[in-house]
Amino acid sequence: MPFDTHTAQRDPAAFADRLGEQINGAAVVTMISLGHRLGLFDRLAITSPCTSQSLAEACDLNERYVSEWLAVMVTGDVLDYDASSATYRLDPGHAACLTRSASPDNLAVVAQYIPLIAGMEERLLQCFRTGTGLAYPDYPCFHQVMADDSYQTVVTALFDHILPLIPGLTDRLNEGIDVLDAGCGAGKALLALAQAFPRSRFVGYDLCLEAFEPTRARAEELGLDNLHFEQRDLRAFDEPGRYDWIASFDAIHDQAAPDALLAGIARALKPGGVYLMQDIAGSSYLENNLVHPLGPLLYSISCAHCTPISIGQGGPGLGTMWGEETARHYLHQAGFDDIQVQRLDHDPFNVYFVARR
Structure with missing residues (x-):
């Protein structure tokens, strides 16, 4: 929105209060990420109320550290504390947002992005100063965080919500078709599909071998012969x-x-083939994202990861919030004339483009 030079100065005390709340919130979210990775919320959902010692023993952790973590959760209004019995309790309403059984609504998965971003500060300082980018191996635990996030938004919704976006697709998968996941990451969606549709053939390409290697090993254990992964730089994709x-x-x-990748995808489709692109729901224009419920987080992820990753490969640095308008432009430019935009009730933060030539 345009600046109003006649507007009175904002109250600095109110801003300081709000900033203090945000700093406290960042600290709590960082500890939520830690609790998620250690399985503390999952255990609390089963054993509440419990003492710090019993929780530590159940999770095979050191009690002194668990006690400090619990203090953060209590002062952050995540857990309830009974001083008379020195016990901690995870309310079922909170557990519905913090445990693995709550997927796809487990916000503790999303919380992992905050320490991931914070851990990149030194490298990002250099990016800002030099204009250079970063590579996937520069990010600690990135593939695990993305796999957790993708499992929530994609795998758990795959059969009931995502496949029905394309009428008749489930029937065709049962009959047997050729499927590609371009930029497959951990490839967990492909694993689920390959198990469900043994007559179809599934391929996953990704730049990072370490992202999909555990899933490829799992597919071999299961004896799946209709699933193939390959490390590929997709800038020259042409099949x-x-x-x-x-x-x-x-x-x-x-x-x-x-x-170039989208143009290659358009060429790679057989007659009657269809392309499904999931991406972040948002606008290409900042002024349209002012009330986006996760705007600050998504722009932070863009600044700390998506933009430097693209620039590091010599790319345009579109960023996480490249937006629906730019995405449509790229799809049209690639040769897709029929583009339908779909949204799912369970997933307000992503948009699904169903595109045909």
């Missing part, structure tokens, strides 16, 4: 007329050459 269905889940805006 004309090979696939009936291609999908990309939160992957295109990070690419070194998103325009």
